[in-house]
Amino acid sequence: xxxxxxxxxxxxxxxxxxxxxxxxxxxxxxxxxxxxxxxxxxxxxxxxxxxxxxxxxxxxxxxxxxxxxxxxxxxxxxxxxxxxxxxxxxxxxxxxxxxxxxxxxxxxxxxxxxxxxxxxxxxxxxxxxxxxxxxxxxxxxxxxxxxxxxxxxxxxxxxxxxxxxxxxxxxxxxxxxxxxxxxxxxxxxxxxxxxxxxxxxxxxxxxxxxxxxxxxxxxxxxxxxxxxxxxxxxxxxxxxxxxxxxxxxxxxxxxxxxxxxxxxxxxxxxxxxxxxxxxxx
Numbered sequence: 001x002x003x004x005x006x007x008x009x010x011x012x013x014x015x016x017x018x019x020x021x022x023x024x025x026x027x028x029x030x031x032x033x034x035x036x037x038x039x040x041x042x043x044x045x046x047x048x049x050x051x052x053x054x055x056x057x058x059x060x061x062x063x064x065x066x067x068x069x070x071x072x073x074x075x076x077x078x079x080x081x082x083x084x085x086x087x088x089x090x091x092x093x094x095x096x097x098x099x100x101x102x103x104x105x106x107x108x109x110x111x112x113x114x115x116x117x118x119x120x121x122x123x124x125x126x127x128x129x130x131x132x133x134x135x136x137x138x139x140x141x142x143x144x145x146x147x148x149x150x151x152x153x154x155x156x157x158x159x160x161x162x163x164x165x166x167x168x169x170x171x172x173x174x175x176x177x178x179x180x181x182x183x184x185x186x187x188x189x190x191x192x193x194x195x196x197x198x199x200x201x202x203x204x205x206x207x208x209x210x211x212x213x214x215x216x217x218x219x220x221x222x223x224x225x226x227x228x229x230x231x232x233x234x235x236x237x238x239x240x241x242x243x244x245x246x247x248x249x250x251x252x253x254x255x256x257x258x259x260x261x262x263x264x265x266x267x268x269x270x271x272x273x274x275x276x277x278x279x280x281x
Contacts, residue, residue: 013046013049013051013054014051014053014054014057016042016270016271017043017046017054017057017058017061018057019270019271020033020039020042020043020057020058020061020271021057021058021060021061021064023061023271024060024061024062024064024065025064025174027067027068030064030065030067030068030071031068031070031071033061033065034065034068034071034074034075035074039271040065040074040075040078040081041078041079041080042271043058043061043062044078044079044080044081044084045080046058047059047084047085047087047088047102048084048087052094052095052098055088055094055098056095056097056098056101059088059098059101059102059105060101060172062075062105063101063104063105063108063172066105066108066109069112072108072109072112073112075109076109076110076112081109082106082109082110085102085105085106085109086106088102089102089103089106096187097171097187100141100171101171101172141171141185141186141187141188142185142186142187142188143183143184143185143186144183144184144186144192144195144209145181145182145183145184145209145210145211146181146182146183146184146195146196146199146207146208146209146210147179147180147181147207147208147209147210147220148160148180148181148182148199148205148206148207148208149180149205149206149207149208150180150204150205150206151175151177151180151181151182151205152177152180156202156204156205157175157177159202159204159205160175160182160199160202160205161173163198163199163201163202164182164184164195164198164199166198167186167190167194167195167198168190169186169187169189169190169194170184170185170186170190170195171185171186171187172184172185173185181210182207192209192223193223193224195207196208196209196223207223208220208221208222208223209221209223
C-alpha cells in the first residue's frame with residue numbers, strides 16, 4: 001500500500017517542481033518565490049527526491065532564482081540548501097549534467113558574500129570537482145548563442161526545444177523570443193554544428209551562430225549545410241531544461257512571451273499549498 005501511495009504522489013511532485021521551475025524562469029516572479037515560506041524549503045527537499053527528473057527540475061528552478069542577486073543571501077542561509085547541493089554533486093548516481101548544474105548553483109550562492117580572491121578559488125575548486133565527475137573529455141561547459149530563423153511563435157519554440165533536448169551534451173538553454181535567439185549551454189566536447197543540425201531537422205527553422213568580432217560587434221555566422229551525427233539522449237528528463245548562462249547577459253533576464261503575473265500568483269499559491277501539505281504535516 002505504501003508503494004502505491006508513493007507511486008501516485010510522484011507525478012504530483014514532478015508537476016509541482018516543473019511549475020515552480022517555469023515560474024522561476026520569469027524574472028518578475030523570482031523574489032516572490034524566495035520570500036514565500038514554503039517554496040524554498042520545498043525545493044531543497046526536492047533535491048533529495050528519488051526521481052532524477054524532480055532533482056534536475058528543482059536545480060533549474062534554484063538556478064533561475066539565484067539569477068536575482070537580492071535572493072542569494074537568503075537562499076544560501078536557508079536550512080539545508082548548501083548541504084543538499086553538495087550531496088547532489090557528490091552522489092555517485094547523479095548524472096553528469098545534473099552535477100554540473102548543482103555546482104553552478106553552489107558557486108553562485110557560495111560567492112554571494114566572499115572576497116573576489118576567495119570567490120575565484122572556491123569556484124575553481126567546485127568546477128574541477130564537477131569536471132572530474134563529467135570525465136576527462138569534458139573539460140568545461142561552453143555557451144553557444146544561436147540566431148534561429150523561423151523562431152517566431154510558441155509552437156516553433158516547442159519544436160526547437162524537442163530538437164535540442166534530443167542531443168546528448170546539451171546542459172541547458174533559454175530562449176530570447178523577441179530577438180529570435182537561443183542561448184545554449186553545452187559540454188565542451190559537443191560541436192556547435194550538432195545544434196544547427198538538430199534545428200534544421202525541424203524543417204521550418206535554421207540556425208546561425210552569433211559571434212563577436214574583434215571590435216565587439218555581433219556577427220551572424222552560418223553553419224555548413226553538411227549534417228553532423230548527433231548522439232541522442234536516452235537518460236535525460238523529458239522536459240525543457242532552461243537556464244541562463246552565468247557569463248552572458250547576467251542582468252538582462254528576458255521575460256517569457258505571454259507570461260501573466262496574475263496566473264503566476266495563483267500557480268505560486270497552488271505550488272506552495274502542495275508543498276505545505278507534502279512536507280509540513
